[in-house]
Amino acid sequence: MRVTGLAFAVVTLVSEVLKGDSPSPTGPADEIVSFFADHRSTILAGAYVQMLALFLLALLFATLSDDVLPVDTVAGRLARLGLVLTLTAYTTYVLFTAALAFGAATDTTPETAKSLWEIRFVSETFINFPVALLIGSVAFAVPPGLARPWYRWGSLATAAMFLVGGAALARNGFFAPDGGYGFILFWLLPLWVAVTAFVATPRHVALPSPAHPTG
Numbered sequence: 001m002r003v004t005g006l007a008f009a010v011v012t013l014v015s016e017v018l019k020g021d022s023p024s025p026t027g028p029a030d031e032i033v034s035f036f037a038d039h040r041s042t043i044l045a046g047a048y049v050q051m052l053a054l055f056l057l058a059l060l061f062a063t064l065s066d067d068v069l070p071v072d073t074v075a076g077r078l079a080r081l082g083l084v085l086t087l088t089a090y091t092t093y094v095l096f097t098a099a100l101a102f103g104a105a106t107d108t109t110p111e112t113a114k115s116l117w118e119i120r121f122v123s124e125t126f127i128n129f130p131v132a133l134l135i136g137s138v139a140f141a142v143p144p145g146l147a148r149p150w151y152r153w154g155s156l157a158t159a160a161m162f163l164v165g166g167a168a169l170a171r172n173g174f175f176a177p178d179g180g181y182g183f184i185l186f187w188l189l190p191l192w193v194a195v196t197a198f199v200a201t202p203r204h205v206a207l208p209s210p211a212h213p214t215g
Helices: 002-019 029-038 040-063 074-104 110-126 128-141 149-165 180-200
Strands: none
Touching (some): 002 040, 002 180, 029 110, 040 074, 040 180, 074 110, 074 128, 110 128, 128 149, 149 180
C-alpha cells in the first residue's frame, strides 16, 4: 500500500501539470474564458487524471481501514465520514473545472463564466474542512503501536492548518483561494497521504526458525 500512497501524490502532480497555471478568480473575465478555450483538452485530461487520484485515495484507505479507520472507535467512524466527505468535495471541485472546460465557460457570457470560476475556487477552499476532519480523526484513530508520536502530533498540526485554510477567502494575497496558503495545503494532502501509507502499512518481521533438536 506504500506504492498506492506514492502513486496518489504522483498522479495528483500529473493532473496539475496537465491543467496548467489557472487564472485568478478575481482576474478579468475574458482571461478566464480564454484559458478554458485555449486549454480545453489538457484541462479535461487533468480532471480525468485527478479523479484517478481520488480512486487511489479511496483504495488506500479501504485497504488500511481496519488499522487507520477502526469502526469500533468514535475517531475511526469520524475518519470514515471525513474520507467520504473529502472524496465528495474533491469530486465537486473537479466537476466544476471539467464543466467549465467542456463548454460552460465558452457557451455563456464572460461574467457568468467568471462567477462559475469563483464558485469553483470557493468549493476548493471548503475541501479543507472534510480534509481536516479526516486527518485529525486518523491521528486519534491510529493505534499507538502502529504509529509513532511524531506522526500523531504531525497529523494534528496538519489538520489545524487545513482548518485555518477553510477561512482562506481573501480576494487577493496569501490567504486568497488561489494564494500561497492554498497552494501549500493542496500539496500537503498528498504528502500526508504518502506518509500515512508508509506509517500504517503493516511491517512483516521474519521470525527465527525453530531450533531443531540434535540427536
